[in-house]
Amino acid sequence: MSPLESSIRRVLNLLLPKIHSLHKSSPQPIILGITGLQGSGKSTWASLIVKLLTSEHGLNTITISLDDLYKSHDDLIAWREKDSRNKLYRTRGQPGTHDEQLAAQFFAELRGCKGNDALKIPRFDKSKFNGEGDRVPEEEWPRITTKPDVVVFEGWCVGFQPLSLADVEKKQQLASAGKLPVNTPAKHKLEHLLEVNESLKKYCDTFMGPQHFDFMIHIDTDDLLNVYRWRLEQEHKLIAAKGTGMKDEEVRAFVDGYMPGYELYLDRLRVGFFDEKGKQVRVVLDGERGVDRVEEL
Numbered sequence: 001m002s003p004l005e006s007s008i009r010r011v012l013n014l015l016l017p018k019i020h021s022l023h024k025s026s027p028q029p030i031i032l033g034i035t036g037l038q039g040s041g042k043s044t045w046a047s048l049i050v051k052l053l054t055s056e057h058g059l060n061t062i063t064i065s066l067d068d069l070y071k072s073h074d075d076l077i078a079w080r081e082k083d084s085r086n087k088l089y090r091t092r093g094q095p096g097t098h099d100e101q102l103a104a105q106f107f108a109e110l111r112g113c114k115g116n117d118a119l120k121i122p123r124f125d126k127s128k129f130n131g132e133g134d135r136v137p138e139e140e141w142p143r144i145t146t147k148p149d150v151v152v153f154e155g156w157c158v159g160f161q162p163l164s165l166a167d168v169e170k171k172q173q174l175a176s177a178g179k180l181p182v183n184t185p186a187k188h189k190l191e192h193l194l195e196v197n198e199s200l201k202k203y204c205d206t207f208m209g210p211q212h213f214d215f216m217i218h219i220d221t222d223d224l225l226n227v228y229r230w231r232l233e234q235e236h237k238l239i240a241a242k243g244t245g246m247k248d249e250e251v252r253a254f255v256d257g258y259m260p261g262y263e264l265y266l267d268r269l270r271v272g273f274f275d276e277k278g279k280q281v282r283v284v285l286d287g288e289r290g291v292d293r294v295e296e297l
């Protein structure tokens with residue numbers, strides 16, 4: 001067994017008794033969030049957890065990625081052009097670039113799903129429009145006809161919760177004084193950070209707040225600079241395999257887009273997403289993406 005698989009099993013074992021107990025007491029699908037830094041392994045964790053829960057624990061488990069809930073291409077362009085000065089919205093990814101109505105509707109249907117009513121799972125194709133991406137036509141979305149016991153919902157900003165205006169401002173001042181790990185909030189105007197924060201608030205109200213999840217796995221690291229290293233390694237591997245990929249400075253710019261989110265919202269997630277204890281596991285990775293430690297929150 002690979003070290004990664006044994007880490008995933010170890011973390012899953014911490015949550016399993018609680019998952020089984022909730023499964024026995026509630027007919028609704030259990031929502032397990034997976035959040036983590038760029039390239040930290042969210043999709044790898046999600047797919048192995050689906051496999052383990054289904055094949056070894058008899059729990060019918062599916063996964064959905066926040067990436068499948070983006071706005072359509074037309075809506076993404078309209079969103080970008082609404083405020084073309086906001087650099088955070090030049091590409092998809094930030095809160096505001098997903099279709100929160102679609103997301104809220106999907107999760108509401110999922111909670112009410114009794115099986116046999118063919119629930120459709122939204123899909124987004126990142127390759128459309130030269131990489132700008134577009135939603136896959138609804139008739140091509142996969143359908144499920146059996147109520148899932150567990151739904152693994154993964155995304156880079158899953159688990160983030162909005163800050164007050166004063167706290168966003170304070171973070172930006174800290175960044176301007178060079179007191180945050182990478183200081184990226186200083187690279188954006190306050191009003192632009194607040195625009196993302198406002199969208200995050202809407203997400204949390206409608207589909208991404210603590211009230212919408214049962215459990216959360218957070219893949220983290222003590223040193224945010226590791227994220228640049230992991231993403232560069234990932235791209236170098238891709239170039240070695242396919243002969244093409246992003247240049248190093250493009251990779252850095254790409255990761256820079258996510259850093260303000262990490263620098264604004266990770267502190268709160270690290271303290272705990274839920275009010276109740278025992279529902280969240282924080283996995284802290286070392287520089288080589290090995291597990292340094294596991295914390296139950």
Ligand SMILES: Nc1ncnc2c1ncn2[C@@H]1O[C@H](COP(=O)(O)OP(=O)(O)OP(=O)(O)O)[C@@H](O)[C@H]1O
Pocket residue numbers: 004036037038039040041042043044045156234288289290
């Ligand atoms: N612990 C690990 N050690 C080494 N490589 C890993 C580890 N976890 C994942 N990888 C590899 O790193 C790459 C990124 O993993 P994955 O796509 O699961 O991450 P992600 O967090 O979902 O990424 P993204 O943020 O880009 O969506 C994959 O090639 C995966 O095989």
